[in-house]
Amino acid sequence: MYLEDFTTFLCEFTDTRQSAKITYLIEDILLVTLCGVIAGAEGWSEIRDYADGHLDWFQPH
Template identity: 50%
Template structure:
């Protein structure tokens, strides 16, 4: 599966954040968080560390162009997702 297919699956997840305050696209945060968790990250800090360690790869796929978000930023964005919508994407 390529990134565009993944993006299609998760396009149903609404971004409930205030648009004026968005620096990092929800897809970037979702995709990176899922990759990090699959790789064994446990918690927001470790997810951020995973993104830091793979930043060049993410940038090569047009993600995290504005740098790496703080762990609190990742937590807020992911926590704003409607759980049932996210679960439906994973099914």
């Protein structure tokens, strides 16, 4: 599966959060969380550390 296909799949989720409180798109959160867990992150702080360490990879080019 290509990254674009996966992102399209994640966009199908309904985001029920209040729009004024959204900092990150739901598909971005889900993708980073999934990648972090696959890489062995345990808990939100480790997922955040993983995301910070791979920020260049997650940024669109």
